[in-house]
Amino acid sequence: MENKLKNCQEILRFITCGSVDDGKSTLIGRLLLDSRSVLADQWAAIEATSTRRGQSQVDLSLLTDGLQAEREQGITIDVAYRYFSTPVRRFIIADTPGHAQYTRNMVTGASTADLAILLLDARKGVVEQTRRHAQIVRLLGIRKVVIAVNKMDLVAYGQEAFERVKQEFLTFAEPLAFRDIVFIPLSALNGDGVVLHGECMPWYTGPTLLELLETVALDEEALNSSFRFPIQLVARLSEENGEERRGAQGRVESGTVAVGDEVILLPAGRRSRISAIETYGGRISQARAGQSVTLVLADQIDMSRGDMIASVAHPPKIDKNFEALVCWFSQTPYDPARRLLIQQTTRCIQGKIDTLSARLDIQTSQLIPSPAQVGMNDLVRMGFKVQQPLAFDRYEDNRTTGSFILIDALTHDTVAAGMIV
Incomplete structure (x- = not known):
């Protein structure tokens, strides 16, 4: 129970990208629907829109194509952020546009992502935009990718088509040196391989997309990197003896810091030690990447917003x-x-x-x-x-x-x- 509660606090940020009409928005819509993250009024609204357009089934892409103008054109032209959760983990999705002229939107969406989902059409395999998106994802420092081979229903759910696309991508991506590449066959339209396995691909024994998202290890690079603490605000703190000390407030962006650690204030270059670490819930002895804290230095050093407290051993x-x-x-x-x-x-x-x-x-x-x-x-x-x-x-x-x-x-x-x- 303790581990489950701990995991509930974890947030996985991921980006979806792929060529136009590969089904990115439909995939996210399927994830939201089958994970029971769609409200009744949302479902009613997209049902009504789909019916008005004369579509024979509900258009799941409407769950992410949030702007009316985009809906009328039938394309996604900006980064659509969506949030959902399961009993295991919380998720932030950036659904980025597939068009070459929206590279800036993809860069924005990928800049904070832990993982990227690249959609490929099972019929088309690796195309020009696949190559471009993979290059940008690697450039932005994302080392874990999921290759979602979509529209398996249009190739009769055949394993041969899946293996062909898999090998084609591996050959192309070898110079990019991704740390982890996972291939998942699926049909976003019908739901096979997204949240549930379905019965159409008995030859595939790996995880569904949601199972992988729930279990993939979060990137520990920020935690293992050298300590960096950009100061957001300097506050005056009252001690029990009536003295006032200055506290540097902000978020630990990387590494860890503990009471007694020697640190350096930049750009001034002044050294000191951490005498206390304050949080909303009280004092703690150590802080790690992602935590918002107040750091109190042993010495009264002039500091202000925009300064950085960093590791003495490995400064920036x-x-x-x-x-x-x-x-x-x-x-x-x-x-x-x-x-x-x-x-x-x-x-x-x-x-x-x-x-x-x-x-x-x-x-x-x-x-x-x-x-x-x-x-x-x-x-x-x-x-x-x-x-x-x-x-x-x-x-x-x-x-x-x-x-x-x-x-x-x-x-x-x-x-x-x-x-x-």
Whole structure:
């Protein structure tokens, strides 16, 4: 019972992606329906919409295609986040668009995902968008993927078709070096292999999609990485003896920290020790990645929002210059004269794009030097110069301290997101 209660607190974030009409929205709709996560009024609404369209059966994709304009066009054009839970685990789903012109939406959805579900049509196998999505998923640091071979009902639930698609993807994905790849045959339309096995594929003895989502190990990289604590707020704390101490409030983004540990405050470079760790429920002796806490230092050090408390043994890099792979979000093309703010964790500082060296070809993973221009959805390598020292890690080593967004200083629009290399 204790383990079951513990698992109830776990949240698995995953992304679904695939080519247009591979059935992403239908798959998520089936997951929600068969896991009993659809309310009666929601079901009534999509039944009515399906009937109005003259469809012979309920269109499960309407459970995720949330905007009326999208429904009328019959496509999903943005990231639709959905939430559901089972007795074992809670889930956050990012259903991302399959179109090439919405790369920025996929980057947004994948940036916080623990796992990716790539849908393939059992009839078509690996296609151009499959390759593109797999490249982006790997680029965004997702190392666990589920290959959902959908529409098995259209190939008579044949094992031969499933094995053909499986081998085709393994051959393509070998250079990407995913840590875990699991293949599941299913029919999102009919429900086979999604929550229940069904009776149409007795040759498949592996888990259903939901069984795998409930049991896949959560990524422990954040826990095993070096300690990083971006400060969100500095609060005054009253001690029992009447003294006041300053407490750094925020979330442990990676690693662990314990009372007595030596730490360093950045960018100032001042060292101290952790004298107390406060939480809403009282003092604790140790905090780990994902916990929101207040850290009290043994020394009275001046600190503020945007500073970072980190491991002394393995501190992040401190510099005013860095390079990053950037996904351009803005409809306004890149302009070197544009005034920018760089938001990285809780720190927001002025900066500028210093160099534009290459554009990434998603199909080949090759960097094309000296691009003539940068437009929306392009992935480019840029060099940055900031006004004040920034504490950061490579994105490959820490997805939180190695990522940032670019904000137009005049309009405050988010124009790009970057991964430090």
